Amino acid sequence: MPAAAAIHVLIVDDQQSMRAVIRSSLQQLGFREFREAPDGEVGLREMITKPAHLVISDFNMPKLDGLGLLRAVRAHPPTQGAAFIMLTGRADRELVQRAVQFGVNNYLVKPFTVAQLKEKLEGVFGPLT
Amino acid sequence: MMSAEALATDRRIHVGQGEHHVTSDRSVMLTTILGSCVAMCLRDPDTGVGGMNHFLLPEGEGSGTDAGRRYGAYAMELLINDVLKAGARRDRLEAKLFGGGRMFASLKDVGLANADFAERFLRDEGIPVVGGSLRGPGWRRLHYWPATGRALQRAVTDNHVPLPASPSATVTDSGAVEIF
Numbered sequence: 642m643p644a645a646a647a648i649h650v651l652i653v654d655d656q657q658s659m660r661a662v663i664r665s666s667l668q669q670l671g672f673r674e675f676r677e678a679p680d681g682e683v684g685l686r687e688m689i690t691k692p693a694h695l696v697i698s699d700f701n702m703p704k705l706d707g708l709g710l711l712r713a714v715r716a717h718p719p720t721q722g723a724a725f726i727m728l729t730g731r732a733d734r735e736l737v738q739r740a741v742q743f744g745v746n747n748y749l750v751k752p753f754t755v756a757q758l759k760e761k762l763e764g765v766f767g768p769l770t
Numbered sequence: 771m772m773s774a775e776a777l778a779t780d781r782r783i784h785v786g787q788g789e790h791h792v793t794s795d796r797s798v799m800l801t802t803i804l805g806s807c808v809a810m811c812l813r814d815p816d817t818g819v820g821g822m823n824h825f826l827l828p829e830g831e832g833s834g835t836d837a838g839r840r841y842g843a844y845a846m847e848l849l850i851n852d853v854l855k856a857g858a859r860r861d862r863l864e865a866k867l868f869g870g871g872r873m874f875a876s877l878k879d880v881g882l883a884n885a886d887f888a889e890r891f892l893r894d895e896g897i898p899v900v901g902g903s904l905r906g907p908g909w910r911r912l913h914y915w916p917a918t919g920r921a922l923q924r925a926v927t928d929n930h931v932p933l934p935a936s937p938s939a940t941v942t943d944s945g946a947v948e949i950f
Contacts, residue, residue: 655860656843656846656850656895657894657895657896658843658846658891659843659844661894662839665836701847701851703854703860730847730851751844752840752841752844753840754837754840
Protein backbone atom coordinates (compact mmCIF):
# COMPACT_ATOMS: atom_id res chain seq x y z
CA MET A 642 0.00 0.00 0.00
CA PRO A 643 2.05 2.98 -1.23
CA ALA A 644 2.04 6.27 0.60
CA ALA A 645 0.83 9.05 -1.70
CA ALA A 646 3.33 11.43 -0.13
CA ALA A 647 6.21 9.27 -1.37
CA ILE A 648 5.09 9.29 -5.01
CA HIS A 649 6.83 11.90 -7.15
CA VAL A 650 4.44 13.31 -9.74
CA LEU A 651 5.07 15.15 -12.99
CA ILE A 652 2.04 17.15 -14.14
CA VAL A 653 2.08 18.01 -17.86
CA ASP A 654 -0.55 20.37 -19.25
CA ASP A 655 -0.35 23.51 -21.41
CA GLN A 656 -2.86 25.32 -19.20
CA GLN A 657 -1.49 26.67 -15.95
CA SER A 658 -5.03 26.62 -14.54
CA MET A 659 -5.44 22.92 -15.24
CA ARG A 660 -2.02 22.15 -13.71
CA ALA A 661 -3.14 24.00 -10.59
CA VAL A 662 -6.39 22.04 -10.51
CA ILE A 663 -4.54 18.72 -10.83
CA ARG A 664 -2.02 19.71 -8.16
CA SER A 665 -4.76 20.79 -5.78
CA SER A 666 -6.67 17.55 -6.34
CA LEU A 667 -3.56 15.47 -5.72
CA GLN A 668 -2.80 17.42 -2.55
CA GLN A 669 -6.26 16.50 -1.26
CA LEU A 670 -5.31 12.86 -1.80
CA GLY A 671 -2.09 13.19 0.19
CA PHE A 672 0.43 13.77 -2.60
CA ARG A 673 3.22 16.16 -1.76
CA GLU A 674 5.93 15.89 -4.42
CA PHE A 675 5.17 17.67 -7.69
CA ARG A 676 6.86 19.04 -10.74
CA GLU A 677 5.09 20.67 -13.64
CA ALA A 678 5.66 21.07 -17.37
CA PRO A 679 3.72 23.18 -19.91
CA ASP A 680 4.09 20.78 -22.85
CA GLY A 681 5.32 17.32 -23.76
CA GLU A 682 8.80 18.45 -24.76
CA VAL A 683 9.51 20.05 -21.42
CA GLY A 684 7.82 17.11 -19.71
CA LEU A 685 10.14 14.67 -21.46
CA ARG A 686 13.20 16.72 -20.49
CA GLU A 687 11.98 16.72 -16.88
CA MET A 688 11.56 12.95 -16.96
CA ILE A 689 14.97 12.35 -18.46
CA THR A 690 16.62 14.71 -15.97
CA LYS A 691 14.85 13.18 -12.99
CA PRO A 692 12.30 10.41 -13.58
CA ALA A 693 9.03 10.73 -11.68
CA HIS A 694 7.03 7.79 -10.36
CA LEU A 695 3.85 9.09 -11.95
CA VAL A 696 3.13 11.25 -15.00
CA ILE A 697 -0.29 12.86 -15.30
CA SER A 698 -0.44 14.36 -18.78
CA ASP A 699 -2.95 16.18 -20.91
CA PHE A 700 -3.40 14.83 -24.42
CA ASN A 701 -3.84 18.08 -26.39
CA MET A 702 -0.63 20.07 -26.08
CA PRO A 703 1.66 22.00 -28.42
CA LYS A 704 5.07 20.71 -29.55
CA LEU A 705 4.75 17.18 -28.18
CA ASP A 706 1.27 15.92 -27.26
CA GLY A 707 0.42 13.46 -24.53
CA LEU A 708 0.64 10.47 -26.81
CA GLY A 709 4.08 11.52 -28.02
CA LEU A 710 5.23 12.01 -24.46
CA LEU A 711 3.90 8.59 -23.50
CA ARG A 712 5.75 6.91 -26.38
CA ALA A 713 8.97 8.72 -25.52
CA VAL A 714 8.70 7.85 -21.83
CA ARG A 715 8.10 4.19 -22.65
CA ALA A 716 11.04 4.16 -25.10
CA HIS A 717 13.57 5.51 -22.61
CA PRO A 718 14.73 2.78 -20.17
CA PRO A 719 15.20 5.02 -17.10
CA THR A 720 11.63 6.33 -17.43
CA GLN A 721 9.74 3.43 -18.98
CA GLY A 722 8.59 2.07 -15.62
CA ALA A 723 6.79 5.27 -14.63
CA ALA A 724 3.04 5.13 -14.20
CA PHE A 725 1.30 7.25 -16.83
CA ILE A 726 -2.24 8.63 -16.60
CA MET A 727 -3.61 10.47 -19.62
CA LEU A 728 -6.14 13.27 -19.32
CA THR A 729 -8.54 13.47 -22.21
CA GLY A 730 -11.59 15.45 -23.26
CA ARG A 731 -14.89 13.75 -23.94
CA ALA A 732 -14.23 13.79 -27.67
CA ASP A 733 -10.87 12.09 -27.27
CA ARG A 734 -12.09 8.70 -26.11
CA GLU A 735 -10.97 6.98 -29.28
CA LEU A 736 -7.44 8.11 -28.51
CA VAL A 737 -7.51 6.10 -25.32
CA GLN A 738 -7.22 2.92 -27.36
CA ARG A 739 -4.07 4.24 -29.01
CA ALA A 740 -2.71 5.28 -25.62
CA VAL A 741 -3.35 1.76 -24.32
CA GLN A 742 -1.33 0.39 -27.22
CA PHE A 743 1.55 2.61 -26.18
CA GLY A 744 1.37 1.51 -22.56
CA VAL A 745 -0.77 4.05 -20.73
CA ASN A 746 -1.74 2.85 -17.25
CA ASN A 747 -5.03 4.67 -16.99
CA TYR A 748 -6.94 7.66 -18.31
CA LEU A 749 -9.16 10.32 -16.84
CA VAL A 750 -11.86 12.25 -18.69
CA LYS A 751 -12.08 15.97 -17.97
CA PRO A 752 -13.72 17.59 -16.10
CA PHE A 753 -12.99 15.13 -13.33
CA THR A 754 -13.74 14.99 -9.62
CA VAL A 755 -11.23 14.24 -6.89
CA ALA A 756 -13.02 10.92 -6.31
CA GLN A 757 -12.58 9.99 -9.98
CA LEU A 758 -8.90 10.90 -9.85
CA LYS A 759 -8.48 8.78 -6.71
CA GLU A 760 -10.18 5.83 -8.39
CA LYS A 761 -7.84 6.07 -11.40
CA LEU A 762 -4.76 6.40 -9.18
CA GLU A 763 -5.76 3.42 -7.05
CA GLY A 764 -6.35 1.48 -10.25
CA VAL A 765 -2.65 1.94 -10.93
CA PHE A 766 -1.05 1.94 -7.47
CA GLY A 767 -3.60 0.08 -5.38
CA PRO A 768 -5.09 1.63 -2.22
CA LEU A 769 -3.24 4.82 -1.28
CA THR A 770 -2.47 5.92 2.24
CA MET B 771 -20.47 53.89 -28.48
CA MET B 772 -23.60 53.26 -30.51
CA SER B 773 -23.08 50.95 -33.40
CA ALA B 774 -24.63 49.85 -36.64
CA GLU B 775 -26.61 46.62 -36.62
CA ALA B 776 -25.24 43.32 -37.75
CA LEU B 777 -25.11 43.05 -41.51
CA ALA B 778 -27.85 41.06 -43.19
CA THR B 779 -25.14 39.06 -44.94
CA ASP B 780 -23.60 37.89 -41.68
CA ARG B 781 -24.01 34.19 -41.02
CA ARG B 782 -25.27 33.90 -37.47
CA ILE B 783 -24.30 31.00 -35.26
CA HIS B 784 -25.83 30.81 -31.81
CA VAL B 785 -23.63 29.55 -28.97
CA GLY B 786 -25.78 28.02 -26.25
CA GLN B 787 -24.90 27.35 -22.63
CA GLY B 788 -22.14 24.76 -22.39
CA GLU B 789 -21.27 25.15 -26.06
CA HIS B 790 -18.46 26.80 -27.97
CA HIS B 791 -17.80 27.58 -31.61
CA VAL B 792 -14.63 28.42 -33.53
CA THR B 793 -14.31 29.92 -37.00
CA SER B 794 -12.08 31.90 -39.33
CA ASP B 795 -14.96 32.74 -41.67
CA ARG B 796 -15.22 36.53 -41.90
CA SER B 797 -18.95 36.33 -42.53
CA VAL B 798 -19.68 34.51 -39.30
CA MET B 799 -21.20 36.37 -36.38
CA LEU B 800 -21.42 34.41 -33.15
CA THR B 801 -24.34 35.26 -30.91
CA THR B 802 -25.47 34.36 -27.45
CA ILE B 803 -27.70 35.59 -24.66
CA LEU B 804 -26.11 35.89 -21.24
CA GLY B 805 -27.51 36.19 -17.76
CA SER B 806 -25.21 35.02 -15.01
CA CYS B 807 -23.27 32.92 -17.54
CA VAL B 808 -20.03 34.23 -19.01
CA ALA B 809 -18.91 34.14 -22.63
CA MET B 810 -15.23 34.23 -23.46
CA CYS B 811 -14.52 35.62 -26.93
CA LEU B 812 -11.07 34.57 -28.02
CA ARG B 813 -9.09 35.28 -31.17
CA ASP B 814 -5.72 35.48 -32.83
CA PRO B 815 -5.68 38.90 -34.52
CA ASP B 816 -3.04 37.82 -37.04
CA THR B 817 -4.93 34.87 -38.46
CA GLY B 818 -8.49 35.98 -37.71
CA VAL B 819 -9.20 32.61 -36.12
CA GLY B 820 -11.40 32.93 -33.10
CA GLY B 821 -14.39 31.71 -31.21
CA MET B 822 -16.73 32.03 -28.29
CA ASN B 823 -17.80 29.84 -25.41
CA HIS B 824 -20.73 30.19 -23.01
CA PHE B 825 -20.19 28.68 -19.60
CA LEU B 826 -21.71 28.58 -16.16
CA LEU B 827 -19.91 27.14 -13.18
CA PRO B 828 -21.86 24.30 -11.55
CA GLU B 829 -24.54 25.50 -9.15
CA GLY B 830 -23.11 26.08 -5.72
CA GLU B 831 -19.58 25.80 -7.06
CA GLY B 832 -18.12 29.27 -7.04
CA SER B 833 -14.85 30.45 -8.47
CA GLY B 834 -13.07 29.70 -5.22
CA THR B 835 -14.02 26.03 -5.00
CA ASP B 836 -12.06 23.14 -6.43
CA ALA B 837 -15.07 21.76 -8.25
CA GLY B 838 -15.79 25.16 -9.79
CA ARG B 839 -12.21 25.54 -10.96
CA ARG B 840 -12.08 22.01 -12.35
CA TYR B 841 -15.20 22.52 -14.43
CA GLY B 842 -14.39 26.08 -15.46
CA ALA B 843 -10.83 25.32 -16.51
CA TYR B 844 -12.12 22.51 -18.69
CA ALA B 845 -14.77 24.71 -20.32
CA MET B 846 -12.10 27.26 -21.19
CA GLU B 847 -9.69 24.61 -22.41
CA LEU B 848 -12.19 23.31 -24.97
CA LEU B 849 -12.34 26.70 -26.69
CA ILE B 850 -8.60 27.34 -26.43
CA ASN B 851 -7.73 23.93 -27.88
CA ASP B 852 -10.11 24.33 -30.81
CA VAL B 853 -8.87 27.85 -31.58
CA LEU B 854 -5.30 26.55 -31.60
CA LYS B 855 -6.27 23.58 -33.78
CA ALA B 856 -7.86 26.00 -36.26
CA GLY B 857 -4.57 27.85 -36.68
CA ALA B 858 -4.35 30.41 -33.90
CA ARG B 859 -1.14 30.87 -31.94
CA ARG B 860 -1.36 30.82 -28.18
CA ASP B 861 1.05 33.71 -27.68
CA ARG B 862 -1.13 35.95 -29.86
CA LEU B 863 -4.47 35.14 -28.24
CA GLU B 864 -6.58 37.98 -26.91
CA ALA B 865 -9.90 37.78 -25.11
CA LYS B 866 -13.05 39.69 -24.38
CA LEU B 867 -15.31 38.68 -21.50
CA PHE B 868 -19.03 39.28 -21.25
CA GLY B 869 -21.81 38.37 -18.84
CA GLY B 870 -21.68 37.37 -15.22
CA GLY B 871 -24.75 39.46 -14.49
CA ARG B 872 -26.55 39.54 -11.17
CA MET B 873 -29.96 38.18 -12.07
CA PHE B 874 -31.85 37.98 -8.80
CA ALA B 875 -30.97 40.39 -6.03
CA SER B 876 -32.23 38.04 -3.33
CA LEU B 877 -30.15 35.06 -4.40
CA LYS B 878 -26.48 34.23 -4.34
CA ASP B 879 -24.61 36.19 -7.00
CA VAL B 880 -23.70 33.31 -9.32
CA GLY B 881 -22.72 35.75 -12.05
CA LEU B 882 -20.06 37.29 -9.85
CA ALA B 883 -18.47 33.88 -9.29
CA ASN B 884 -18.45 33.21 -13.03
CA ALA B 885 -16.96 36.61 -13.81
CA ASP B 886 -14.31 36.27 -11.10
CA PHE B 887 -13.36 32.84 -12.38
CA ALA B 888 -13.03 34.01 -16.00
CA GLU B 889 -10.82 36.96 -15.09
CA ARG B 890 -8.62 34.85 -12.86
CA PHE B 891 -8.34 32.14 -15.50
CA LEU B 892 -7.13 34.56 -18.18
CA ARG B 893 -4.74 36.24 -15.76
CA ASP B 894 -3.27 32.86 -14.79
CA GLU B 895 -2.97 31.81 -18.44
CA GLY B 896 -1.37 35.10 -19.48
CA ILE B 897 -4.04 35.84 -22.09
CA PRO B 898 -4.74 39.59 -22.29
CA VAL B 899 -8.29 40.86 -21.88
CA VAL B 900 -8.78 43.56 -24.50
CA GLY B 901 -12.41 44.39 -23.85
CA GLY B 902 -15.77 43.20 -22.67
CA SER B 903 -18.40 43.84 -20.07
CA LEU B 904 -18.78 41.78 -16.90
CA ARG B 905 -21.16 41.89 -13.93
CA GLY B 906 -23.97 44.36 -13.51
CA PRO B 907 -27.68 43.59 -13.60
CA GLY B 908 -29.77 41.89 -16.25
CA TRP B 909 -29.58 39.95 -19.45
CA ARG B 910 -27.41 40.89 -22.38
CA ARG B 911 -27.35 39.79 -25.98
CA LEU B 912 -23.87 39.46 -27.46
CA HIS B 913 -22.75 39.52 -31.08
CA TYR B 914 -19.12 38.72 -31.83
CA TRP B 915 -17.23 38.62 -35.11
CA PRO B 916 -14.11 36.50 -34.46
CA ALA B 917 -12.42 37.48 -37.72
CA THR B 918 -12.31 41.16 -36.77
CA GLY B 919 -12.71 40.99 -33.01
CA ARG B 920 -15.68 43.32 -33.08
CA ALA B 921 -18.19 42.78 -30.32
CA LEU B 922 -21.64 44.25 -29.90
CA GLN B 923 -23.56 44.02 -26.68
CA ARG B 924 -27.20 44.84 -26.10
CA ALA B 925 -28.90 45.05 -22.77
CA VAL B 926 -32.06 42.98 -22.88
CA THR B 927 -35.08 43.73 -20.76
CA ASP B 928 -37.40 40.81 -20.25
CA ASN B 929 -39.42 39.33 -17.47
CA HIS B 930 -38.71 35.81 -18.61
CA VAL B 931 -35.68 33.74 -19.29
CA PRO B 932 -34.93 34.44 -22.97
CA LEU B 933 -35.25 31.52 -25.31
CA PRO B 934 -32.76 31.84 -28.16
CA ALA B 935 -34.79 29.48 -30.34
CA SER B 936 -37.86 31.71 -30.31
CA PRO B 937 -36.96 35.19 -31.52
CA SER B 938 -40.59 36.27 -31.26
CA ALA B 939 -40.47 36.18 -27.45
CA THR B 940 -41.24 39.42 -25.66
CA VAL B 941 -37.63 40.53 -25.51
CA THR B 942 -36.81 44.17 -25.91
CA ASP B 943 -33.44 45.49 -26.84
CA SER B 944 -32.58 48.62 -24.96
CA GLY B 945 -29.63 49.97 -26.87
CA ALA B 946 -26.45 48.56 -28.31
CA VAL B 947 -22.96 49.24 -27.12
CA GLU B 948 -19.97 48.33 -29.20
CA ILE B 949 -17.19 46.88 -27.12
CA PHE B 950 -13.67 47.31 -28.38
